[in-house]
Amino acid sequence: MQNNWWKINRDTQIDTPFLAVYEDRMQSNIDSLIAAVQGDLSKLRPHIKTHKIGEVLELFKKNNIDKIKCATIAEAELAAMYQVSDILLAYQPVGLKKQRWITLIEKYRDATFSTIVDNLKSAKELNTIAKKNNLQLTVYLDLNTGMNRTGVALSEDWIYLARSIMKLKHLHFVGFHIYDGHVKGAIENRTVEVAESFQNIIANINQLQEETNQKFLVVAGGSNTFPFYATQENVECSPGTFIFWDLNYSTNLPEQDFKTAAVLVGTIISQPTPTTFCIDIGYKSVASENTLDKRLVIINDENLIPISHSEEHLVLENHGNYNYKVGNTIYALPYHVCPTCNLYETVQVVNNQKDIYTNWKVLARNKKISI
Structure with a gap:
């Protein structure tokens, strides 16, 4: 994907996992x-x-x-x-x-x-x-x-x-x-x-x-x-x-001229084997109603393949040659963004300079606001 558009300046990032949206x-x-x-x-x-x-x-x-x-x-x-x-x-x-x-x-x-x-x-x-x-x-x-x-x-x-x-x-x-x-x-x-x-x-x-x-x-x-x-x-x-688009529609509705505008950001927290590592995007952080191959895709490296998923953990197998380290940042596109957004109290808003400059509350994820 062009220009690594998803990358966020490190000094404006917050603790992961979070959902970023791009103005x-x-x-x-x-x-x-x-x-x-x-x-x-x-x-x-x-x-x-x-x-x-x-x-x-x-x-x-x-x-x-x-x-x-x-x-x-x-x-x-x-x-x-x-x-x-x-x-x-x-x-x-x-x-x-x-x-x-x-x-x-x-x-x-x-x-x-x-x-x-x-x-x-x-x-x-x-x-x-x-x-x-x-x-x-x-x-x-x-x-x-x-x-x-x-x-x-x-x-x-x-x-x-x-x-x-x-x-x-x-x-x-x-x-x-x-x-x-x-x-x-x-x-x-x-x-x-x-x-x-x-x-x-x-x-x-x-x-x-x-x-x-x-x-x-x-x-x-x-x-x-x-x-x-x-x-x-x-x-x-x-x-x-x-407004956010997602991997499902990018794949299945290619005739429509919309761009993915919501990205999951996670961190490598462990490396259990030489070819696998674990990130903090569990199924409490991404919609998981579909099979494992249709929950998210890592966008900064297509060689990282999900192999197991649980509440707070996602294990990826590295089919490439890049040597990832614990603490590295991972970016992913959700397959189904609607219920994914509903999992977050706020989304982090990224401006044209690739800085997170504010957050927006996902207020209507609540079953009730005042009525």
């Missing part, structure tokens, strides 16, 4: 995001689940991106605290989350909040609590296009469900939400798969618009399908990982 590369990623929608900022509603950081929201706003999507009430509160104007909770509020959602809306009255529903029972429950609090809640209908996680299946009469929700007086129905993270493979295959289902969805939405004389919004996609939705009219796109 110039984050800005480059925001620029690429905007370029992908040809400068039409109305199409952008980035997901904040990757970073969960208020200062990143300030970067968005500096670049005139003022709508976000989130997965938790803590993330929604973070966005409201940083005065993001339009906040979509893409997680159906049920149980105690309903009251937390109401409390959030009442506390931050300057923000516009919306959420999703995928069944009439949950919609009626939200309608009831909204009536009790003299509110009207803005909702989208969540569509299941094949991920089978949330949403009403396309095989069901989801247009009828939409009509039923529109009759609830304390809900303001504004459109449809799609997340199709199951769509993978080469860009050509992803495009064909998502285009087929989206064409049918839009045809039904257009018919409903004609019947109701109402224009509906569509919030769609994540990183995998962003290239498709970026070219569609009247669609808000919700990629999230773009």
